[in-house]
Amino acid sequence: MINWGFLGAGSIARTSLAPAVHRHEAAALYAVAAHSPDRAAALGPEIISQNYARVVEDPRVDVVYICLHNSAHLEWTLRALEAGKHVLCEKPLGLTAEETHEMTQAAARYGRLLVEAVWNRWHPRTRAIERFLDTGLIGEVREVIAEFHGAVPAEDNYRWNTALGGGALLDIGCYAVSAALGAYSWQPPRSIHAVLSTNRPGQADARADTVLTFHDGAARISAAFARQERQRLEIRGTEGWIRASEAAFTAGVRPVDLRVNSSGVTENHTYPAIDPYQLMVAEISSAAAGNPAHLVPLEQSLAVAVTLEAIRQSATAQALPPEQRRSTSDASPYTSKGS
Structure with a gap:
């Protein structure tokens, strides 16, 4: 036990x-x-x-x-x-x-x-997306659109407090950034352009809009605390596309679909209601007992952290006068390719 x-x-x-x-x-x-x-x-x-x-x-x-x-x-x-x-x-x-x-x-x-x-990484639909990408089902990835607009936190919630690590980027943007990096095989982006916006001075960011540019494509990411909630993930490749438009990052205790187009043929995959938290706990308990388990590699968590920080740096640079701006790149020594 x-x-x-x-x-x-x-x-x-x-x-x-x-x-x-x-x-x-x-x-x-x-x-x-x-x-x-x-x-x-x-x-x-x-x-x-x-x-x-x-x-x-x-x-x-x-x-x-x-x-x-x-x-x-x-x-x-x-x-x-x-x-x-x-x-x-x-x-x-x-x-x-x-x-x-x-x-x-x-x-x-x-x-x-x-x-x-990151509990959604254990959901069967998320793992299916990873397999489709690994097998090259949609060819070479050229574009990713990842949007996560979540509920507006209560006024006294720590998510509005910068000192406590609040903000839409860290709270929900991490899901979209992870999906984008995974689509591009966890390679670091070559450049980043980002804008963070707040609802009032002194609060943590309420919205983050980002474009990550890779060697062979780009990812457009939007994360926000919004009254109108929506989630969308679309990955477009040279041979097809993958679309998750319903609870794209928070699939849980209700059935969800995934549409996949490969070489002109579109298929709809349905995943039954399941508890990803229970899957996560089961895998970690198995690993803690010394048994085989599916875990999110730390290299990937680190790649997301590096990118989130680069997004913040880019947004800060964009807020400066033009003569003080500098480009944001993958210069961090901590970025490495995940397994």
């Missing part, structure tokens, strides 16, 4: 991760630490605490799930890895490429799993 310990008892932990752990026959929700004991108790653990360190240092905890605001990810990921725990950390892993790189180095140093909780 793999014992899980949670740091944080927010909405994702309550509605998604805790139920997924409870449903898995080889996992147990052993401990939860949260500022509110009542919220921790609502998740149904054996041990309740207000002390994060108690969970991290408990020898009976095998996997630590970090569900804290983004600015706390680095500290508690490093502390959990140093304590010998495997770690599942909410996205984004770090606020910067440097933070994410530091986490990946720590995972290697302590010989423990570190996995970013």
Whole structure:
């Protein structure tokens, strides 16, 4: 049995991760630490605490799930890895490429799993898209359109707080950026042009519009907190296209479709309702037990982090007077091709 310990008892932990752990026959929700004991108790653990360190240092905890605001990810990921725990950390892993790189180095140093909780990557439709791209079903990719306009957070939500790692780019833009990089085989973009906009001064970005240019194509990305929610992913290649227009990045407990055109023939693929969080928990529990498992490679999480940071840098440069601008490229030493 793999014992899980949670740091944080927010909405994702309550509605998604805790139920997924409870449903898995080889996992147990052993401990939860949260500022509110009542919220921790609502998740149904054996041990309740207000002390994060108690969970991290408990020898009976095998996997630590970090569900804290983004600015706390680095500290508690490093502390959990140093304590010998495997770690599942909410996205984004770090606020910067440097933070994410530091986490990946720590995972290697302590010989423990570190996995970013980008739960949609375990959904059968997402994995099918990856297979179609790997087999060259639509030829060479030339264009990607990735849009994720999600719900507007409440006024007091940390997503509006830059210091806590808020903003549309980090919160939902990471999904679209990941899809674009994956379509181009995880090669770094050659150039980036981005604009970030806010609803009011001092708030984190409410919208991010980006064009990533690759050697043989481009990706147009839009992420926003918007009243009219929509998700779209379209990948166009020399021999066809792939389209996911319904819950493109958040497919979950309802059936979803995927339209694929190859050499002039269009097929519609339907995927039944499934819980990707449960799939993620099952795979990580398997890996923690030393068994084969499907995990999102850290190299890919790092590539996303590098690109997100480059997008922010590009947006900052665009806001400067023309004489102070400089181009944004793939110069970061941390970018590497994922498996």
